[in-house]
Structures are given as C-alpha cells and as structure tokens.
Amino acid sequence: MIIAVDGPTASGKGTIAKHLAARFGLKRLDTGALYRAVGLAVLDAGGDPGDEAAAVAAAEALDLGAIDEDRIRSSQAGLAASKVAVIPAVRLVLRDAQRAFAADPAGAVLDGRDIGTVICPDADVKLYVTASLEARTARRLKELQARGETISFEALKAQIAERDERDTNRAESPLRQAADAHLLDTTEMDVAAAVEAAVGVVETVRG
Numbered sequence: 099m100i101i102a103v104d105g106p107t108a109s110g111k112g113t114i115a116k117h118l119a120a121r122f123g124l125k126r127l128d129t130g131a132l133y134r135a136v137g138l139a140v141l142d143a144g145g146d147p148g149d150e151a152a153a154v155a156a157a158e159a160l161d162l163g164a165i166d167e168d169r170i171r172s173s174q175a176g177l178a179a180s181k182v183a184v185i186p187a188v189r190l191v192l193r194d195a196q197r198a199f200a201a202d203p204a205g206a207v208l209d210g211r212d213i214g215t216v217i218c219p220d221a222d223v224k225l226y227v228t229a230s231l232e233a234r235t236a237r238r239l240k241e242l243q244a245r246g247e248t249i250s251f252e253a254l255k256a257q258i259a260e261r262d263e264r265d266t267n268r269a270e271s272p273l274r275q276a277a278d279a280h281l282l283d284t285t286e287m288d289v290a291a292a293v294e295a296a297v298g299v300v301e302t303v304r305g
C-alpha cells in the first residue's frame with residue numbers, strides 16, 4: 099500500500115504521515131527533508147539556493163542516510179528548501195530518489211507537496227492535509243521556539259505565506275490537491291483528532 103500525504107508547510111502532514119506509517123507498519127519518507135537538506139547544503143557551501151548549478155550538485159550529492167535531522171528544521175533551511183524546490187533539474191534528481199523509495203513492494207508513506215500528483219500518481223490512498231495560515235503559523239512558532247529560535251508571530255506568518263506562494267505558483271510540480279485526494283482540514287483538530295481522521299480515510303479506502 100502506498101499512501102501519499104500532501105499539503106502546505108506546517109499543516110500537520112508530517113505528523114499524520116508518521117502516525118500512519120506506524121499504524122499500518124509502513125516505512126515513511128518525509129520528502130520535504132530532501133529539499134531542506136539540499137537547501138542547507140547549498141547554504142553551508144556559501145552558495146545561493148536559487149543558483150541552479152549549485153542546487154543540482156547538492157541534490158546529486160545528497161545521501162539520504164546522512165541528513166542532519168536537527169539542522170534541516172531551521173526556518174532558514176525551510177526557506178532555502180522552497181527556493182531549490184522551484185528548480186526543475188533539482189526536482190528531477192529528487193524524483194528518482196523518491197520513486198525508488200516508493201517502489202519497495204512492502205509499501206510506504208510519503209509526505210510532501212507533489213506525491214499524489216507527480217511522484218506516486220497511482221498511490222492507493224491520497225490525503226491532502228491543510229489548515230488556516232494562522233493555525234499553521236502558531237504550530238510552526240511553537241516548534242521554532244522549542245528549538246530556541248526567536249521570531250515574531252507576524253514575521254513567521256509572512257514567511258509561511260511567502261513559502262505557500264512559491265510552492266503553489268511554481269511552474270514545476272506546484273502544490274495542489276490531486277483530483278482523487280481526500281481533503282483533511284486540521285485547523286480545528288488536535289494531533290489525536292487529525293490522526294484519527296486520517297486513519298479513518300485509509301481504512302475506508304482500503305475497504
């Protein structure tokens with residue numbers, strides 16, 4: 099079984115994907131982590147995430163097993179990720195890595211922006227997870243504060259809106275709900291309620 103979970107940043111898709119993987123005994127790939135790792139690698143090398151040659155080289159050199167799970171969570175890495183993600187040649191390199199992961203006969207859960215539309219268009223279950231900009235900002239603010247980052251609610255909200263804009267309007271594989279995806283709006287839900295709703299969708303689809 100392949101489960102595709104897409105949605106904007108801080109919508110809760112990562113948490114839902116993690117729980118679905120545990121619940122149904124599947125491995126999980128957080129595809130945003132790949133873009134974050136590429137963006138961070140370019141920054142670490144002193145480059146510009148919008149520079150195609152630098153970003154493609156970083157994508158080609160990416161080692162999925164060596165991603166620094168802590169450093170890629172910074173807001174700086176997130177912004178760099180959304181910049182490398184608009185470059186079609188970067189997406190092509192990462193597409194192959196994602197499809198290879200999904201090809202495992204045991205099945206998988208993948209979460210990102212274009213899993214249901216581009217990476218795994220034949221996924222058995224597709225979820226599109228979203229929440230209001232305010233709710234997503236509040237969640238991300240909590241995460242960043244726990245990491246010791248200081249940023250105001252308004253500044254973070256503007257940053258997330260900027261990323262939404264870039265993710266939704268890019269020419270290559272933009273963020274959008276697949277025609278056959280189930281919409282899950284988590285604005286008014288806590289983690290337990292969102293996970294329960296997602297499990298319900300998977301069980302209904304599986305029959």
Ligand code: DC
Pocket residue numbers: 106107108129130131133134176179180183209210211212213261265
């Ligand atoms: O989900 P996230 O915040 O970790 O994603 C970081 C960035 O990576 C996001 O701004 C867009 C990009 N991304 C993408 O373009 N396609 C994906 N499948 C996953 C992430």
